[in-house]
Amino acid sequence: EPEVTQTPSHQVTQMGQEVILRCVPISNHLYFYWYRQILGQKVEFLVSFYNNEISEKSEIFDDQFSVERPDGSNFTLKIRSTKLEDSAMYFCASSAGNTGELFFGEGSRLTVL
Amino acid sequence: AQKVTQAQTEISVVEKEDVTLDCVYETRDTTYYLFWYKQPPSGELVFLIRRNSFDEQNEISGRYSWNFQKSTSSFNFTITASQVVDSAVYFCALSVSGGSYIPTFGRGTSLIVHP
Numbered sequence: 001e002p003e004v005t006q007t008p009s010h011q012v013t014q015m016g017q018e019v020i021l022r023c024v025p026i027s028n029h030l031y032f033y034w035y036r037q038i039l040g041q042k043v044e045f046l047v048s049f050y051n052n053e054i055s056e057k058s059e060i061f062d063d064q065f066s067v068e069r070p071d072g073s074n075f076t077l078k079i080r081s082t083k084l085e086d087s088a089m090y091f092c093a094s095s096a097g098n099t100g101e102l103f104f105g106e107g108s109r110l111t112v113l
Numbered sequence: 114a115q116k117v118t119q120a121q122t123e124i125s126v127v128e129k130e131d132v133t134l135d136c137v138y139e140t141r142d143t144t145y146y147l148f149w150y151k152q153p154p155s156g157e158l159v160f161l162i163r164r165n166s167f168d169e170q171n172e173i174s175g176r177y178s179w180n181f182q183k184s185t186s187s188f189n190f191t192i193t194a195s196q197v198v199d200s201a202v203y204f205c206a207l208s209v210s211g212g213s214y215i216p217t218f219g220r221g222t223s224l225i226v227h228p
Contacts, residue, residue: 042218042219100214
């Protein structure tokens with residue numbers, strides 16, 4: 001069964017460092033998303049991406065964040081200068097159509113020290 | 114604006130008990146989708162079901178069943194004869210046409226099934 005894969009599974013970084021989280025969406029999907037979940041809290045939408053551009057973003061997705069689809073398969077989330085409060089699980093998701101039926105990866109846990 | 118409320122923060126049951134997880138949603142859109150996701154202790158989000166706003170038929174899948182009632186804006190999830198492997202956090206989510214169908218998640222209900 002096709003799945004969304006994310007790397008790394010866990011990354012520890014120092015405050016102020018840049019981090020790139022990588023995702024390989026399901027191959028025939030056209031819509032891509034990043035969500036985050038601070039430990040024990042709700043799953044929050046960050047950004048959606050379609051047709052090589054951001055289609056929606058939340059208040060959380062400020063100038064420190066960026067997304068990119070550098071080739072036909074990868075979808076990345078970059079945090080330019082990490083803060084302690086960026087520590088969370090980051091989930092990538094993809095969907096075939098704009099129906100909200102998202103398929104999530106296993107998440108990348110980011111710990112900022 | 115859309116909103117999902119899962120009032121039960123944590124539910125604890127003994128194996129083989131039936132358990133219902135509540136989900137109440139708010140939206141002014143007439144076209145929307147409702148979802149349930151499971152997050153086991155390993156952390157990933159597993160898609161369980163999607164329903165659209167025009168289909169109020171209840172659904173059963175093995176020990177899982179879902180009761181969608183537009184009159185009460187609820188989309189409840191029942192696990193029959195619960196098992197220890199059902200222990201997880203369960204999230205209800207809503208996506209609406211006015212929100213570009215981007216799911217908004219509830220806060221989740223942690224289900225603990227004791228042997």
